[in-house]
Amino acid sequence: MTQFEAKFPKNFYWGGATAANQIEGGFDEGGKGLSAADFVEYIPKDQRTKDNAMEITSEQIRKALSGESTARYPKREGIDFYHRYKEDIALLAEMGFTAFRLSIHWARIFPNGYDEVPNEAGLQFYDNVFAELKKYNIEPIVTLSHYETPYGLTDKYNGWVGREVINHFVHYAETVFTRYKNMVKYWISFNEINMITISPFTGGGVISDKEANSMQARYQGLHHQFVASALATKKLHEIIPDGKMGCMLARMSHYPNTPNPADVIKAQKDNQENLFFTDVHVRGEYPKYMDRFFIENNIEIIKGTGDDEILKQHPVDYITISYYMSMLSSASPEGERTEGNLMNSLKNPYLEASEWGWQIDPIGLRVVLNEMYDRYQVPIFMVENGLGAYDQVEEDGSIHDHYRIDYLRKHIEQMKEAVGDGVELMGYLAWGPIDLVSMSTSEMSKRYGFIYVDKDDEGNGSLERSRKDSFYWYQKTIESNGEAL
Numbered sequence: 001m002t003q004f005e006a007k008f009p010k011n012f013y014w015g016g017a018t019a020a021n022q023i024e025g026g027f028d029e030g031g032k033g034l035s036a037a038d039f040v041e042y043i044p045k046d047q048r049t050k051d052n053a054m055e056i057t058s059e060q061i062r063k064a065l066s067g068e069s070t071a072r073y074p075k076r077e078g079i080d081f082y083h084r085y086k087e088d089i090a091l092l093a094e095m096g097f098t099a100f101r102l103s104i105h106w107a108r109i110f111p112n113g114y115d116e117v118p119n120e121a122g123l124q125f126y127d128n129v130f131a132e133l134k135k136y137n138i139e140p141i142v143t144l145s146h147y148e149t150p151y152g153l154t155d156k157y158n159g160w161v162g163r164e165v166i167n168h169f170v171h172y173a174e175t176v177f178t179r180y181k182n183m184v185k186y187w188i189s190f191n192e193i194n195m196i197t198i199s200p201f202t203g204g205g206v207i208s209d210k211e212a213n214s215m216q217a218r219y220q221g222l223h224h225q226f227v228a229s230a231l232a233t234k235k236l237h238e239i240i241p242d243g244k245m246g247c248m249l250a251r252m253s254h255y256p257n258t259p260n261p262a263d264v265i266k267a268q269k270d271n272q273e274n275l276f277f278t279d280v281h282v283r284g285e286y287p288k289y290m291d292r293f294f295i296e297n298n299i300e301i302i303k304g305t306g307d308d309e310i311l312k313q314h315p316v317d318y319i320t321i322s323y324y325m326s327m328l329s330s331a332s333p334e335g336e337r338t339e340g341n342l343m344n345s346l347k348n349p350y351l352e353a354s355e356w357g358w359q360i361d362p363i364g365l366r367v368v369l370n371e372m373y374d375r376y377q378v379p380i381f382m383v384e385n386g387l388g389a390y391d392q393v394e395e396d397g398s399i400h401d402h403y404r405i406d407y408l409r410k411h412i413e414q415m416k417e418a419v420g421d422g423v424e425l426m427g428y429l430a431w432g433p434i435d436l437v438s439m440s441t442s443e444m445s446k447r448y449g450f451i452y453v454d455k456d457d458e459g460n461g462s463l464e465r466s467r468k469d470s471f472y473w474y475q476k477t478i479e480s481n482g483e484a485l
């Protein structure tokens, strides 16, 4: 047997990924309007489980707007990237980043979402950020909406269930493509587009208790996002000829809990329901297997004239995914479940879990990359992967996050194997390269960063940045193009 050694390609992008609402702060500065993301912190902790999937009620929204309920943790200043972006980008450059994923806060550009004229101060902020990245030759990978539906669109249309939101999104996309056409080549339409079907307010600014049939609202809103993404792709190719549009899926890979065929078909169905999103984005049409799902869930997608043609004519140029864990599918309701936040699944006896119950499966990443590349034959960009963990700051200020290094090393090793298996992989962006506000907990203690930020769950702290052990490890990983792990 010939020894085969997999290697990352020379032009492989290395970096990290963030989201405006989780790093910027500048909550109401520079003309920014309210965003759905600004309300997530008002969702009580006990509502943050897979069953409730972080639903927020119209009453909770009313109390948040009236000031009756104070935020659990003010995301108002995030980690203050809005004022510290130069210092932060210099730290990313010190690690050797060649790419950095961020989102444009839609409500900075169109404060209500439906405004005609863009907010110049908002546009100027991202001019400055992209110029800073360019100084260090760091390629921006820009998400148009990272759970950041402007609240004005919720107020006016109940978010993405309103078909009018398509035009407002396309107007926003056209505005930023035009403004940043010489600065940004790689774009992503919606972060984890599957989220609107799991948590409609987070994923699409939709308040479920305002809709008669929540499942109908979720998948109708999703349809509008599919059409909006395809129309934005059309605009992108017109405005930035070498611009690339990616879709983004939280890949929730499922294994059958046992070899029992009943578990196997359940896993196949669970995987189809997840790959459905990339099927539409890449193949440009709804897959047949979803017809049954829609009938069983009383969903009837109302399409506009020409929607099918738009989807078919404007597929994405590349696929991006987040991958954190794998899950199990079982035909029977029994079985020990993990205690994790959001994605509590059956416990896989072969896997360790993070402190938040997310089951750590590096080989699963190789499985996912192989299956998706084989299914679609378009380049794939890993735009989120990482370990949320409690970090301990030692007396001397050092942070020995060997557990994070171990998690990342194992996933990078498997990615390399996937490249060896023939997968066209564009790059790897670790989630949260600098500690930021957790999406599902709205807290700081679930830390992902190579860079520590002095801020706790109550919002206390100096915001001072410091390098963890993983900072230096990742620096070497990048320098060696993934050889020195």
Ligand code: BGP
Binding pocket: 019, 022, 191, 192, 250, 322, 384, 388, 431, 437, 438, 439, 440, 441, 446
């Ligand atoms: C993904 C989101 C990111 C990020 C990540 C980690 O779903 O795209 O925004 O938050 O999850 O999740 P959490 O912050 O809840 O640990």
